[in-house]
Each structure stands twice: as structure tokens, then as C-alpha cells.
Amino acid sequence: MESDDILSILIGQIREVVPELVDHDIGAADSMAALGVDSVERSEVLMNTLEILGLDLPMVQLHGPRNLGELALLLKAKCGGA
Amino acid sequence: MAAPDIIFAGIGTACGLGYGKASLIDGLLAGRDVFSVLARPGRQAPDGSTSFIGVEMPDPPELPFELVPKRVARTAGFGARVALAVLHEAWGEAGLDDVAPDRIGLVVGGSNLLAREQVLMAQDYAGRLAFVPPRAGHVYLDSEISGLAASIFPIRGFAHTVGAASASGAVAVIQAAAAIRAGTVDACIALGAMQDVSYLDLLGMRALGAMGSARFADQPGRACRPFDRDHDGFLYGECCAALVLRRADQAGPGYGALIGAAQVADGQRGPEPDGDGQRRAISLALQQGGLTAGDIDVVSAHATSTPKGDEVEAASLHALGLEQAWVVATKSVVGHGLSAAGTIELAALLLQMRAGRLHATRNLDHPHEPMLRHVQGLPQPLAVRHGLKLSFGFGGTDTALVIRGAA
Incomplete structure (x- = not known):
């Protein structure tokens, strides 16, 4: 799976968890914090995305990325390294 | 003040x-x-x-x-x-x-x-x-x-x-x-x-x-x-x-005033009803309201439909001289709300007091305590001055609330 596909999954999950963002443009340069996604919602987005990707790893390993593009790249690396 | x-x-x-x-x-x-x-x-x-x-x-x-x-x-x-x-x-x-x-x-x-x-x-x-x-x-x-x-x-x-x-x-x-x-x-x-x-x-x-x-x-x-x-x-x-x-x-007056509110522990751990605790709660609430049993026009009973619970509660009402008061059992219509029972039944009592009518207890074909003044069959018109709400809980909690009507 390419990082663009993972980015699409992330954006889809953000819109699922925060329906208010359903018509909002979301791209690789956006961060969940800047979109107003709170910490519990962020965890849910990540958890749902991990399940779709078939990844079971501690959330702490997903700290660091500054935006959705970087997060998608990190998740792609986790998929590849699994 | x-x-x-x-x-x-x-x-x-x-x-x-x-x-x-x-x-x-x-x-x-x-x-x-x-x-x-x-x-x-x-x-x-x-x-x-x-x-x-x-x-x-x-x-x-x-x-x-x-x-x-x-x-x-x-x-x-x-x-x-x-x-x-x-x-x-x-x-x-x-x-x-x-x-x-x-x-x-x-x-x-x-x-x-x-x-x-x-x-x-x-x-x-x-x-x-x-x-x-x-x-x-x-x-x-x-x-x-x-x-x-x-x-x-x-x-x-x-x-x-x-x-x-x-x-x-x-x-x-x-x-x-x-x-x-x-x-x-x-x-x-x-x-x-x-x-x-x-x-x-x-x-x-x-x-x-x-x-x-x-x-x-x-x-x-x-x-x-x-x-x-x-x-x-x-x-x-x-x-x-x-x-x-x-x-x-x-x-302002709203639906009425809470003039007595008593809660006692009766020492039970589980589901056993305790008449002594019930009577203490009722007596305390009446005392707080400056009332006697004869001042109560209607009792919204806990009335769960369990044989032991109903019998102990009926005996408590009898022992305190509340036989002149009408008795309503709201669980017969809405079921037992457990955590919510006390509030929905108190809401029901306040609404009945405002309406000037008491609802009948459903399925009360053969009262086991005929000396209580049950509302049977059709609603009972009544201008209520004072109502009493009883709620009891597993774990030995007995409560009694006395309401003075708004009218």
C-alpha cells in the first residue's frame, strides 16, 4: 500500500470520527491538532486506521509526525517492516 | 434568616x-x-x-x-x-x-x-x-x-x-x-x-x-x-x-415544594426490605415537613411487585397510620427503572398533583392489603395538599420525600 492510500484512509477516518469535517478539504500538510481533532478523537482515528491496515502496535510508536503526510509515511514504514 | x-x-x-x-x-x-x-x-x-x-x-x-x-x-x-x-x-x-x-x-x-x-x-x-x-x-x-x-x-x-x-x-x-x-x-x-x-x-x-x-x-x-x-x-x-x-x-412555586427529605441506612447488604428503616425514613421526612401521617393525601409507593417488598411496605404504611392516604404504584405502568425509579416516579407524582388526578395501579385485581386505599380501575380525582414518595434500594437505603402541592 502506498502512502497516498494510507493518507486517504486517515482522512476518511478523520471524517468518520469528526463528521463536522466531512466537507472540509483535508490534505497531507494538515495536522489533526490544527483540524481541531481532540486527543481522544485522534486516538480513535489512529486505532481505526491501524485496524484497517492490520497493524497491532503501541500508540506511542505513532508519536512524532507533524502532519498527516508524515503520519502516512510512518504508517507505510510500519506496514513494510511488519 | x-x-x-x-x-x-x-x-x-x-x-x-x-x-x-x-x-x-x-x-x-x-x-x-x-x-x-x-x-x-x-x-x-x-x-x-x-x-x-x-x-x-x-x-x-x-x-x-x-x-x-x-x-x-x-x-x-x-x-x-x-x-x-x-x-x-x-x-x-x-x-x-x-x-x-x-x-x-x-x-x-x-x-x-x-x-x-x-x-x-x-x-x-x-x-x-x-x-x-x-x-x-x-x-x-x-x-x-x-x-x-x-x-x-x-x-x-x-x-x-x-x-x-x-x-x-x-x-x-x-x-x-x-x-x-x-x-x-x-x-x-x-x-x-x-x-x-x-x-x-x-x-x-x-x-x-x-x-x-x-x-x-x-x-x-x-x-x-x-x-x-x-x-x-x-x-x-x-x-x-x-x-x-x-x-x-x-x-416561584413550580410543581410544589420539597418540605421533607429523609434517607436512612437499614443495615441490609442485599435485596431484603427492612420495615424498620422504611418507617424511620417516613417518620423523619414527615417530621421535617412539620406533618403527621394524617396530612398525607397520596403515597407514591416504591411498590415493586415483589411479594416480600410489597408486603413489608404495606405493613410500614399501615403501622404509621397512612391508611387514609391514596396509594399509587407507578411501576405498574412504566416498570422498574432501578436507578431512575425514584425520579420518574417523583415526576409522575408531581404531574398527578398538578393534574388533580391520581393514576390507577394496573393489574390490581386482588389487593393483598385491602386496608390500603388503592386507586383501582379509573383515575382518582384529588386535590393533593401533601404527597409522599417512597424509594428503597438494595444495599439498605430507605428514602422518603414529602411534597407540598403548589396550589
């Missing part, structure tokens, strides 16, 4: 009769039958071995997005959405938008309120436990309903939860009144939250011998029969009610 009277300024209700107090009073006076085999997911044993009877309510009305954002609504469980609907009704009627948020409190009555949803989550996530959603880490706590409520409504005095089994709703009213009397807040909501029981809870209560109905398994509408010779246990009913208590000097 004398403490101000505490009055009931707003009521919100939900039960098998529908949403809103109009559906409650209309349904009670009509004696509607809303009992059936429970159908909500998680209410019957997965192996098909049960067919528990009770009352379930319709889905709550959608609240406006400005009040409950979609991102919040999607994470709120059934009982939480019911609570918000009920609070919305009571809030508006009580004029709480005009009270400073830090002068408003909330006491939620009930514990382990989301048991059914936990059972469903365990089923849903079996085999994929690594992906249990993060909200599972906080919604199972008893802060869920109070926290959600205070995130939606501007309640900034305090918000917390008290548990006293089936007396939880009444204890919430007692604590709300105490908070106003102490000067902590000027207005306080007592919310009897919906006890969303799972089939495990129902199996346990059946095993206790507390829950019916073996005798009327094929006739759900006849199963709940408080004070009737053929009663064989309580029947669960989904209920939720909010009562807004305010100072009379700030809010």
Missing part, C-alpha cells in the same frame, strides 16, 4: 410511554400497557434461553446540532442520549438559561449505568481486542453521564454521581436539595439516569428471586402487579427523568 423553600421548577422524562412529561401523565392516567418481551440487543441471553419481560422506550429525539455536535452524538450511548433529551426538556422549563452556570449543580443518580453497552462491546471486539476504541477508557466510569451533561449544558457549579441502587434517583433529589440548602448552588438538577441493564444483570436479578415473571410469561401486560395477590417479582422498565430543584424565592 429562614432557608428558602426548595421547589421543583422543571421536569424532563423518558420511559416506555414516550418522551416528555405529557406522554408520561397521559399514559399513566390512561393506564397504557407498554410491557413486552425485551428486544434491545444485549437484553436476552445469546443462547436463546431467556425471554425477559419489561418495558423499553423509543429512540430519543435528535437534539439540535448546535446543542449536541455530531462528533459528540456519535460517541454517546443510548442511555447518554436519553439523558441529554430529558435534561433538555427540564432545562428549558426551569429557566436555567437565566441562572449563572457556576450556581447550577447536577447530581446523577445511578451506578453501572452502561452495563448493556459493555456486554455488546465485549461481543463486538472479541477476536480484535487490540482495537477497542479509546473512549472505552472513560465511558464505563460513573462520570460519563454527568461529564457529558456538563459538556453540553452550562453546568459549572458541580456535577457528580451517587449510587444507591433503586433509591439512586431519590438520593439524587436529596443531595440536590442539600446542595441548595447549603448555599453551594442556587439550582440543582437531579437526574435519575437510565439503568441500561444487560442480560447478565437480568439473569442475576432473576436468580435473586427479585424479578418476575414466571407466572405471566405469556402475558407481559399482566406481569407487573404491585400489591396484587398474584405478584411474583418486579419487571424492568427503561426510564430516565430529570427534576430541576430551585429556590422558591428565585423561581
